[in-house]
Amino acid sequence: MSERRRSVVVEMDDLCSATFDPHTTLARLTEGARAERLRHVRTVPAREGRTAPWPSWCAPTVKAALLGHGIDAPWAHQAEVAELAHAGRHVIVSTGTASGKSLGYLIPVLTELSDGTGAVTGRGATALYLAPTKALGAGQESRLQALAVPDVRVARLDGDTPSEERRWIREHAHYVLTNPDLLHHTLLPGHERWAPFLRALRYVVVDECHIYRGVFGAHVSAVLRRLLRVAARYGATPTVVLASATVAEPEPLARALTGQDVVAVTADASPRREAVVALWQPGELEDGRRRSTLGEVADLLTDLVSSDVQTVAFARSRVGVEQVASRARQAREARSGTAAGIAAYRGGYLPEERRELESALRERTVMGLAATSALELGIDIAGLDAVVMAGWPGTRASFWQQVGRAGRSGSPSLAVLVAADDPLDTYLLTHPELIFEAPVETCVLDPENPYVLGPHLAAAAAELPLTEADECWFGPGLRALAEQLVVGGVLRARPTGWYWARPDRATDHVALRGAGQTVQIVDARSGRVLGTVDEARALTTVHQGAVYVHQGEPYVVTELDLDGSVALVVAGDPGWSTRARSESTFSIREQQTRQSWGAASLATGKVEVTTQVTAFQRVLTDGTVIGTHPLDLPARTLVTQAVWWTLPLEELALAGVAEQDVPGALHAAEHASIGMLPLLATCDRWDIGGVSTALHPDTGLPTVMVYDGYPGGAGFSRRAFAAAVRWLSATRDLVESCRCQAGCPACVQSPKCGNGNEPLDKDGAVAVLGHLLSEREVVVPTG
Numbered sequence: 148m149s150e151r152r153r154s155v156v157v158e159m160d161d162l163c164s165a166t167f168d169p170h171t172t173l174a175r176l177t178e179g180a181r182a183e184r185l186r187h188v189r190t191v192p193a194r195e196g197r198t199a200p201w202p203s204w205c206a207p208t209v210k211a212a213l214l215g216h217g218i219d220a221p222w223a224h225q226a227e228v229a230e231l232a233h234a235g236r237h238v239i240v241s242t243g244t245a246s247g248k249s250l251g252y253l254i255p256v257l258t259e260l261s262d263g264t265g266a267v268t269g270r271g272a273t274a275l276y277l278a279p280t281k282a283l284g285a286g287q288e289s290r291l292q293a294l295a296v297p298d299v300r301v302a303r304l305d306g307d308t309p310s311e312e313r314r315w316i317r318e319h320a321h322y323v324l325t326n327p328d329l330l331h332h333t334l335l336p337g338h339e340r341w342a343p344f345l346r347a348l349r350y351v352v353v354d355e356c357h358i359y360r361g362v363f364g365a366h367v368s369a370v371l372r373r374l375l376r377v378a379a380r381y382g383a384t385p386t387v388v389l390a391s392a393t394v395a396e397p398e399p400l401a402r403a404l405t406g407q408d409v410v411a412v413t414a415d416a417s418p419r420r421e422a423v424v425a426l427w428q429p430g431e432l433e434d435g436r437r438r439s440t441l442g443e444v445a446d447l448l449t450d451l452v453s454s455d456v457q458t459v460a461f462a463r464s465r466v467g468v469e470q471v472a473s474r475a476r477q478a479r480e481a482r483s484g485t486a487a488g489i490a491a492y493r494g495g496y497l498p499e500e501r502r503e504l505e506s507a508l509r510e511r512t513v514m515g516l517a518a519t520s521a522l523e524l525g526i527d528i529a530g531l532d533a534v535v536m537a538g539w540p541g542t543r544a545s546f547w548q549q550v551g552r553a554g555r556s557g558s559p560s561l562a563v564l565v566a567a568d569d570p571l572d573t574y575l576l577t578h579p580e581l582i583f584e585a586p587v588e589t590c591v592l593d594p595e596n597p598y599v600l601g602p603h604l605a606a607a608a609a610e611l612p613l614t615e616a617d618e619c620w621f622g623p624g625l626r627a628l629a630e631q632l633v634v635g636g637v638l639r640a641r642p643t644g645w646y647w648a649r650p651d652r653a654t655d656h657v658a659l660r661g662a663g664q665t666v667q668i669v670d671a672r673s674g675r676v677l678g679t680v681d682e683a684r685a686l687t688t689v690h691q692g693a694v695y696v697h698q699g700e701p702y703v704v705t706e707l708d709l710d711g712s713v714a715l716v717v718a719g720d721p722g723w724s725t726r727a728r729s730e731s732t733f734s735i736r737e738q739q740t741r742q743s744w745g746a747a748s749l750a751t752g753k754v755e756v757t758t759q760v761t762a763f764q765r766v767l768t769d770g771t772v773i774g775t776h777p778l779d780l781p782a783r784t785l786v787t788q789a790v791w792w793t794l795p796l797e798e799l800a801l802a803g804v805a806e807q808d809v810p811g812a813l814h815a816a817e818h819a820s821i822g823m824l825p826l827l828a829t830c831d832r833w834d835i836g837g838v839s840t841a842l843h844p845d846t847g848l849p850t851v852m853v854y855d856g857y858p859g860g861a862g863f864s865r866r867a868f869a870a871a872v873r874w875l876s877a878t879r880d881l882v883e884s885c886r887c888q889a890g891c892p893a894c895v896q897s898p899k900c901g902n903g904n905e906p907l908d909k910d911g912a913v914a915v916l917g918h919l920l921s922e923r924e925v926v927v928p929t930g
Contacts, residue, residue, distance in 0.1 A: 167532050169423035169561035172456055176447065176563075180430070186566075187426040187579040196418030199226035204233060206258040212294045213250070221250055223416035229254040232350070232388050237407045239356070239389040241397035242415035244551025249287070249354070251412070252388040256350045257296050260321040263347065264298040269319075270343070274350040275374075275385075276324045279358040281305055284324045287354070291322065305329055317341055327359075327367045328659055330374060335610055336654050338377045346381040350388060357391040357544055357590050359404060360829045361861035362599060364592030366659040368404045369603035372594075372620040375405070377610055392544050395589045403594050406620060421559045424550060424583075426576055428566055440567045441467055444537040445474035447563060451533050452479060452488060452515040456561075457508070458533040459516045461549050463567075466696050467537060468492070472517040479515075489515040520545060532560065538567030539575060541831040543587040568892035569832075570822030574881040581826065590829050591862030594622070598786075598859030601628045602657045605637050609647035609654075613638070668695060671705060671715040682709065683856070686760045686780050687727040687899075689714035693763060694725045709781070721765075723773060728762040728903060731838045733852055735845040736786070740868065745922030747794045751868040754789040756838065756854055757782055764903065772903075788860025790868045791852035794919055799849060802918035804911045806841075809849055812911025813839035814902075815895040816878070817851045819912060822897070823878045824853065828866040833899065835863055872923060879916035882909060 177185045198220040201210055221229065224242055228251030231238040240248045256274045263271030278284040284303055291301045302320040304313065306329065316323060317340055325334070334341055351374065353359075359367040371387070378385055389401045389409070401409035429443040444460050448471065451458040460475075462468045468491050476486035490513045492504060507513040508531070516531075520540060534553040540546050546564070553560035564582075566572040575582055594600070604621060607613055608629075618625045629645045632638040639648040647653055658665065666685040668677045677695075680688055685707065689695055693704040695716055702716035739752040759782040765774040796806060804812050817839040821832050836856050843850040855861040867874050885894035890909040897904060 167456065167558055169421070169533070169559050172451070172454065172533065172561055173423060173425055173563075175454065176450060184428050184430055185425055186428050186576045189424050189579065189583050191419075191422040191424060193421045194419040197223045197416040199223045199416075202226065202229055202233065202254060204258065205229075205254055206261040206296075208261050208297050209254065209257045212257075212296050213254075216294065218250065221254065222247055224412050224414055225251040225254070225416075227412050227414075228252060228388065231410055231412070232256075232386050233258070235384075235386050237387045237389075237401070237405060237409040238412060239391060239397045239401035239409050240412045241357075241391040241394055242413065242417070243393055243419070244548055245554070246415050246417040248390040249290070252350070252352050252390065253291075255386075256322065256352065256388075257294075257299060259349045260299045261296055263321070263349075268343070268347075269298075270321060270347055272321070272349045273344050273347040274322050274352065275330075275348065276322065276352040276354065277330065278324070278326055278354045281307075281326070283354060284326065288324055291324075317344060320344075327370050331366075331370045331606070331657065331659055332654050335370070335373055335377060335606070336652060338380075338610060342381055345378050345383055348378050348381075348383040348385045351375075351385045353387065353389040353404065355391065356389045356400065356404060357394045357829075360590040360592050361834060361863070362592075362596070362857040362859075363660055364404065364590065365594055365596045365599040365861075366603070366657070368406070368592060368594040369600055369621075370659070371404055372406050373603065373607050373610065375407075376607065376617065376620045380611055392548050393587050394544055395586045400590045400592075403592055406594070406622075420554055422550060422554065423559070423561050425561070425563045426566070426579055426582075427563050428576060437568060440537050440565055441470050442474065443565050444535050445471045445478065447535050447565065448475045448489070448515050448517065449478040449482070451535070453482060455514070456533050457511060457514050457531045458535060459518055459531050459552055460535040460537065461518055461520065461540065462537040463519070463540070465519060468517045468519050471537065475515055475517065488513055489517075492516055492518040520549070532558070534560070534562040536562070536564045538569060539564065539572045539825075541825055542829045543582065543585070544590075544829070546582065547587070570819055570878075570881050570894055571825055573885060573893040574823065574826070574877060577884060578877075589866070591866055593860060593862050595624055596859040596861075597624065597628055598857075600624070601632060602653075604628055604645075605632055605647065606653040606657060608632075608638055608645050609652070612641075612644035612646055614644040666707075666709070666712050666714055668714050668716060670702070671717050677702070677716065680714075682712075683783060683785075685709070685714060686783065687729065689716070690727065690760060690763060690778055690780060692725065692776060692778075693727075694721060694723065707780075723765045723767055725763050725765055726903070727760050727778075728764065728775070729758055729760045730902075731756060731758045731836075733757070733789070733838050733843075733854070735791075742871075744792075744919065746798045747792060747919050747922040749790070749792045749868065749871055751788070751790045751864060753860075754787060754791075754852065754854060756785045756787065756789075756836065758785070758836075759783070785854075785856070785858060787855045787858060788862075788864045789852050789854035790864040790871070791846075791850055792871075792919060793843075793846050793848040793850045794915065794922075795848055798918060798922070799915060802914040804908075804914050808908050808911050809841045810839070811906035811908030812915045813841065813849060813851050815882070815890060815907045815909055815912035816915050817853070818895045818897040818900065818904075818907070819882050819916075820851070820875065820878045821853055823874060823881060824863065824867055826877055827870050827874055828863045830861070830863045832897070834861065872920070875916055875920055879913060879920065882916070883913045885909075 228240045233255040240251050259272045288303045300320050301322045302316045304325040387405050398411040429438040448460045472491040475489050480486040531553050550562040566576050633640050638645040665679045689704050695702045701720040704716050706715045733754050733756045737753040738750050741750040760780045762777045764772045817837040821837045837853045839851045841849050855863050882894045890907045
């Protein structure tokens with residue numbers, strides 16, 4: 148570390164240690180009756196940074212700009228990324244939050260762009276930067292504008308960019324900051340107009356690439372491959388640099404996204420101050436029920452703000468954010484007479500609103516912020532004093548990303564995870580090693596998912612005629628998918644390849660952030676679009692009579708028009724919420740892999756799941772059902788990937804489960820296993836579904852299935868099959884250790900059960916899972 152940087156850090160350490168102590172703050176939070184709510188504390192120790200020399204090839208103008216911003220030398224991992232990228236190696240950097248990943252690619256990118264300004268055209272090199280959110284692109288633009296490398300023109304291109312500005316960007320910009328959606332809908336279909344830019348394309352930066360998982364990841368993978376294919380048409384072979392939060396196996400993730408060989412850089416050489424992380428169980432009410440997670444988080448946020456500790460509280464939904472902020476304001480006003488200093492942040496804010504909030508945080512006029520996970524990749528703040536999380540954020544990657552938002556300018560930090568009423572949250576409280584000692588999850592995506600790749604092949608054919616040589620970009624399934632598209636009238640086969648055969652735009656048929664149609668939710672009185680929901684969820688959330696909540700305001704759905712892809716709502720609070728009832732069946736299309744576990748079997752393969760919403764219930768706040776109303780909605784068929792297991796009835800009897808109790812035992816085991824799968828795969832329970840039956844016609848046996856909730860699959864069930872023993876063991880342990888009598892949301896009840904959580908047999912689930920796992924030890928896997 149340089150003497151200049153070392154002295155700055157030492158001075159800052161002295162200042163920060165005098166202003167914020169996470170241990171003292173946590174002790175204050177746990178005084179009195181609250182002490183028993185603290186279930187575990189872990190201190191993540193501080194770490195010294197390791198620097199490396201500036202690359203010899205770094206442009207003097209770039210080095211001067213970075214030195215001017217106080218960067219005396221790159222950290223060792225930044226220098227390694229820069230050297231690999233400069234040598235033309237595709238590279239992924241996967242290091243912790245605030246480790247300075249961006250400098251690793253900025254050094255070679257800005258150097259190449261700066262050197263290229265001397266070309267006759269003034270643009271001898273160009274680069275593309277792709278971000279999953281507009282806010283992240285805006286933050287990157289602000290940083291680059293502040294660096295002000297001479298003659299390097301930076302421009303942000305998104306859906307809000309005016310057409311005249313787009314023309315200037317195409318013709319003059321060196322570094323274009325955009326997103327996969329605009330690349331898919333605009334740049335690639337109009338690549339002829341971008342020919343000069345693409346001909347000079349040297350780098351493609353894919354930021355926060357851990358976001359690209361599941362079906363969304365498969366879409367982005369196809370877009371990246373289309374980009375590299377079109378660039379090759381213009382003689383360009385850009386180097387791809389990917390940046391990610393810490394993920395397991397970053398190299399396979401990058402290879403799946405790009406289809407190219409990629410080198411991974413994972414040794415984090417940045418300095419880190421001490422972080423104190425606490426696991427917290429909400430308190431109990433007088434009737435023995437657990438307090439709500441949001442209420443507990445609002446109280447902690449209020450206490451921290453009252454102690455002058457700048458804090459962000461993460462909630463899973465926009466509604467949750469509004470509730471936390473509202474409760475914290477009320478509590479703060481009751482204590483001090485003012486509700487000032489507490490704000491909310493969520494996706495969809497206007498740029499000026501975001502900048503105003505960033506400024507208020509930096510100036511510490513906002514001391515408490517309730518936010519969705521949009522803040523993980525959103526506003527540009529150096530870090531706060533503390534973080535409070537309303538429930539497990541879904542993955543360890545997101546958990547550490549949120550923890551990393553605390554730590555103002557290198558100070559120590561505090562993070563508190565408040566458990567939600569959820570099987571995984573409950574399990575993690577008693578198994579903290581799964582948070583602190585287990586590696587982060589593998590990002591799962593299937594770039595050859597035919598339901599995703601097929602439409603992108605059509606888009607690729609519209610960009611340039613598709614040939615068998617394009618297997619190098621899209622894989623060996625290209626010919627079969629192209630022939631299917633010919634049969635469907637989408638492509639036309641010619642001796643020179645496959646051509647787009649329709650008059651409309653191919654890209655209009657592909658939505659990157661969803662696998663199907665989206666339904667707009669429209670206020671019937673004002674015509675304002677409140678939001679969107681994919682068609683599958685529309686059937687359960689915006690059916691006629693449903694209560695829909697938007698930004699804390701309730702609406703009642705008056706009409707769901709699936710043909711027109713619109714749900715009409717009117718504002719008003721009827722005094723109840725609604726939940727849909729549905730029936731599901733499944734058929735096994737293809738068993739791909741099977742293991743024998745004694746008398747039991749575990750298998751994975753292709754299945755067809757048919758679900759029909761048949762009714763909805765009106766439910767009071769205390770859970771009382773005051774009415775059930777039939778619905779006439781179409782059945783939905785989903786062909787996807789699944790994992791399933793079977794046990795003969797006689798084996799269930801040996802486990803102590805009577806025949807009449809089998810449906811409830813299997814149903815409870817299904818719910819719990821869905822809740823625990825996010826322990827292994829980067830998904831949450833809304834990404835997956837399940838079905839159980841005491842006798843399935845395809846297996847002839849009692850069967851439990853967990854399936855990917857996306858056409859063609861998303862890789863989650865395959866991950867479950869590969870780690871089945873660990874997955875099902877954790878599921879059994881969770882249900883067995885839960886202190887409830889007959890099943891609760893923390894073990895076997897599901898918030899999305901189409902049968903209203905009936906029947907459920909908690910003890911039966913423990914017996915079934917225990918017997919299933921004992922059979923695993925009998926016979927070695929086959930098939």
